[in-house]
Amino acid sequence: MDKRTLLAIILSVIVITIGFTIQSILYPPVTPETATTESNQGSQGADSSEVQERSDENSGEVNASQDVSQGFIALGDDPGSTSPVSFSDGAVYEGVIDPVGASLISFKLLEHRDGEDPVDILYDDGSDLVGLRTRFGGWNGQDMNVPFHRQASTDPGVLRFYRDFAPNNDPEKAFRITKSYHFYPEEYMFELTVEIENIAEPSKIPPIQIADNSYSVVVTPQIGPRITALGSARQRGVDYRRFMAYTGDKRIELKNSNPGSPEVREDRFTWVAVDGKYFSLAVIPGNAEFSSVFSTEQTKDGLQGNAVALERAPLSGSKQIDTYRIYAGPKKPETLKQYNLPQNNELGLRGLDLDVLVDGGMLTWLENILKEGLKLFYYIIPNWGVAIILLTILVKLLFYPLTKKSLESTRKMQEFAPQLKEIQEKHKDNPQKAQQAQAEFYKKNGLNPLGGCLPILIQFPFFIAMYGLFNNHFDLRGAMFIPGWITDLSTADTILNFGFTIPILGWSELHLLPFIYLASQLLYGKITQNPGQGAAGGKQAKMMMFALPIVFFFVLYNVPSGLLVYWISQNIVTMVQQIWVNKHPKKKKA
Template sequence: MDRNTILAIVLSVVVISVGLTIQTTFFAPDPVAVETQQTTSNVEAGAAPATVEQAESIPLSYAPTSNAWNSKLPGSFVQSGTAEKSQKFTYETDVFIVEFDPVGAAVSSLRLKDHLDDGQPVEMIFNNGDYPPAFSLYAGNDFSNPIDATFNYRINQDKVEFTQTFQMIGADGNPTDEQFTLVKTYRFGRSDYLFEITVEFTNSQNKAIPLNYDGFAYTLAFEPQLGPEFHEKPDGNYTYRKFYVEQDGKKSTPKLRDGAYETSDFITWTAIASKYFSLIGIPDATRYTLTLKEGISEDIPLESRIYFSRPAFKTATGKDTFRFYVGPQLKQHMAIYNDADQNGFGLSELHLEKALDTSSWLGWLESILKWLLQFFYGLVPNYGVAIIMVTILIKIFLQPFSKKSMQSTAKMQALGPQMEELKAKYKDNPTKLNQEMGELYKREKINPLGGCLPMLFQFPIFIALYGLLNKHFELRGAMFIPGWIEDLSLPESIINFAPLSLPLIGSDIRLLPILYGVSMIFSFKISQAGGATQSGMTGKFMMYGMPIMFFFILYNAPSGLLLYWMVMNFISIGQQIYMNKKRRRTQAQSESSTLSLRKVGKGKKK
């Protein structure tokens, strides 16, 4: 490598490293101090399905800011009923461990029993305690004003019911005789990843429920983020969050403006989708206003919030029903809500499986590759081995295209001397040069794009396989090699030197990116040995700059992805070595034949 090449690579790495160092040094998030207090709660007798355990009571750092709730201003309301218990408690089904908070009648934790993180049930609510708990209610559509009154609760088999009474504030700033009761009920299926929330209001007087704030009665929210927890954007697990909306049988990705999206049209459902899990909100037939919000805070990356705002009531009583799917992105758990006989709620034709995050135009190819991966896993119950076998099969399928590409490239290389002569001869006449080169290609029956076009067939497979290996649910927690690659959905690590953290690579030394980078450099060298030489800065950057760049880009890629690319590289290297040997053998035979002909010619002259 010459001085300019080295300088270009070093400067690129230095600029990125300095930028990240400045960000982590001077703009690091402040530590969050959380006080905890151990409390206990008792459950009334007869609540067989539920278990109540000792839980932490975390002081809430948010407070009401508007005049709708807990205020002395006219039109607001205050809690008038008492509450017997304020401690958090847990409720379990076959699939959920739910921690309820009577303060706000909300959910502070929701864990999935059958899916683990570090041996513990995975948490579906990413909240550090500085935000309202999930499924809180807001007065009107003021998203800064959670109703954090303390509710009474009782557990009755598959239901957890919260109740509280509120009193309206009159024009003189004093409580009036008008009261309303709020009943918020959670209903669970025994083995469903879907549950139901009903919100019921009853006015003490025979007139409309007195909740009307700019045309809205209340808002039900899921916030601030869908779990599992992560702390960078993007993190080492290539984490993301996406919004989807289902309307009139069509799934769409809403376009957020300034981090928000709002619609008052009827929707079937809305979803937050991540790599492996989804939250899907399914309202009833009321014309709610749906608001989606995203943002990036210091402690909750990629905030993803869903708000259902209910229009003001026109009657003395009102009852709304919402359903939420919170679980894995697996079709077998989502499609059961298309048939009323297959789920515990008698629901049908919801088509929640549309929330599966698949490639839009290559979903069919991704499904084929997934079937192959599962097939090989059935033969050898190791997903690492299955990925290698799928890679080999893909390489065999692409062999005719790869061979044609190499042959076309070899023909182009053979014309190198003639092309250089034409460039020297017509260096001052580009039009004539192009014409002569076209005639040369035509005479030698060579398509200049012959080396590139076959490669286009590989791109759809590459994109579909990238999508599959990046989010295939069964790879989550799947081990390949004990002690090294223990989770194919995560980057591997051979050395961890935390708490020390280096720019670009963090606190881990990873072997797969190193092997991948070395295989890229070796592949370029083998190609050059086969005659595919590139001179100057371009050739040197391709040989050294590209592998270094991809080393950092893919350093935190999931192990399954890097395993595929590395195996593909090694197979290509073996193929290129074979082609080089074959070419040299053919060239040696040709030279031997030419030498023999020359000797025969000389003999005849004698």
């Protein structure tokens, strides 16, 4: 869910809660309760037809003549086979490298599902330029889309490919590009090494420079898993794509605001990433000089692309070896933190701080405490939906003394409602005197108009922390609550697909949980409504009872079902507490 939706929900909760409380004070007796530095711009690359045209030229006859400004020609015979090369560690990942370009075109995470298949972190939109690729020159330069030779390696985790090139098909300026992939068992981090060597004149710098760059490493068109409507109201509640970068002391989010014009940054980032709600792909450059490019453009299948590139500065020697580390995996804090200490990862990396990809705030510590409680309930009853309900009940019970105090304070205000109404009528022509008389009345009878509001406000940090927990907790992804209905707590529950989109609302599916939420909220208002209030109070009560819950219904329609399970459970528990507090004094009085 994006920040605007989160802000809207939080503000709505505050308004509806305070509104219900103020309603009970002003019109008794009613007791209702209830964040970037830069704009990201850009396109993924040159026009796809133009890039493909260049690629077709490159894979044609070796002796074809081309101007340097148009690209580089592959020398020598093409490899006998261009069959994709598969690899796997059998536990964490499996992938595919296309010898055409020696590009990584698939990296599947075996422990995480996308429907019935593993999540593929490299999104495939059906175009020819997909995955982790290299290009001559800048981010939109000529793709190295020609067959590479496979080079034998004694290390089973290393796959190596090479090809000779020359500008303008000039063999006297020939140079060799060798691309090596190093995959480690049970690691989401792997290495890409790009080696460029002048083979025609070993003492000279390879003639690979175009403008201000030699080559680029590009992730295109975006990351997986596959999505169907990125940017729609439904998808914003389920997943997103954004650009992230890290300077070594702070995280920077770059928003996508101007597709068609890339955002080029000269900053020295520790890493750059295309980030989703549950998965990220981060590129950690080596020590050479790079500039970062962030670009957005529509993919071939009509979605928003999010491509990131590192443009290598001109080479300074006859042989250059650059090593990139790429993290392609889940946004689980315990996994990302492994790359902060060298003893915790196979690559011996330290201080990457990839865990800052996980959204957090001032209440992260509280969210972590609640997460441990959620895991405990899941351990007892292995169903995340049941765990959410049990955690909600526990928190409501812990706050019952405050809730009871709030309800009792509000009820006490209701008992003196007739006297307060008489004061208002008596001084209806003099509001200042009416307020003074009310203040004296409060003091005389030991009343506190804010007594019903403050205990509720104290609970808001817990509400915000639980919201973040149920909205972002990784373990809720793909978690089933009720078979056949709530099959994934990280997405909205869908009982019917319309086959069309409702205008303005943008709905294409029917979700049941938002209607249950609305019913629970209206029932709560009905239970706490008192028919004995005045006309003005009645009008305000109807607004609180009907209008705000309905507005909230539309805001929450596409949120993850785990959030709504929590919200509905909280409403039900609060209603039970309300009924108990209201009945208990009657029994005592009798």
